[in-house]
Amino acid sequence: MSTLFCHAMHRLQAVGLRPTRQRLALAQLLIDTAPRHVTAEQLYQEARQAGINVSLATIYNTLHQFTQAGLMGEVVVGSGQSYFDTTSSAHYHFFDKATGEIYDIPEEAINFDKLPAPPPGKVIDRVDVVVRIRNEKRRGD
Amino acid sequence: MSTLFCHAMHRLQAVGLRPTRQRLALAQLLIDTAPRHVTAEQLYQEARQAGINVSLATIYNTLHQFTQAGLMGEVVVGSGQSYFDTTSSAHYHFFDKATGEIYDIPEEAINFDKLPAPPPGKVIDRVDVVVRIRNEKRRGD
DNA sequence: GTGATTGCAAATCTTTTGCACTAAA
């Protein structure tokens, strides 16, 4: 653990975030469970269960800070709540609406034959792909 | 207008929705402004300005019913609010986070060279692509 | 009439904010 812990500390410092008790503990928890997709509420519950004394507001702050620092990614699959992705490098997602589960699709598994040019004055920031899946034989939902 | 109105009525009846005053008026408003992407709140304001007496709850009901009936689509670009798309056929989207604007990308403008197989027991429902764009020369977003 | 639809207000859920307190540098 000390190696990973140390690693987390260095990464936090590298992006200009003070390695506070809460951030280190959350980073550790996220590292231990990676790769995965987590909501703020989920992480909050898990942190409390793990004995990490942290508030929900800090969970939100931390997830956004980690994301902005490039340590995590954000996955948008529905308008309800935000999912944060422990994998920040480029990749895509399967999403099963019925179960709410998100699965990673490695970047190499999808290739664009062609992509449209962005509107004038704009550049492409990134391309999100969500492959929506459902059980065989069931209706759309 | 009577042609379109009649058309809207028939389409509503065809999908099993009673052509009530509110649904017909909203359908008409949506038809008149198509193609576009609209939030519930936007449609609510426009409906009131157009003199359509309708509640926000009914706007939500109606948008979801139209979407479920296949008359509209839903675009997920962020976790804040839902956008409903007057175009229900397959296509993709540009999204400019800075302005909140959504632009259509015709289906032919994107081609997948390869797509991953869905997990066992699952089938692909549809593939959503959001090309996130930003102004040239500016940082992250 | 009868069941679907609507409006309203309250409730719910997720996320953000303001501010006093605490901790890292």
Place this chain on the structure above:
DNA sequence: TTTAGTGCAAAAGATTTGCAATCAC
């Protein structure tokens, strides 16, 4: 110290819900 970070509770924003009144068939 000095500034960033945290917790709490309240606020904000989007959406849903319960139920009585209303409308389409």
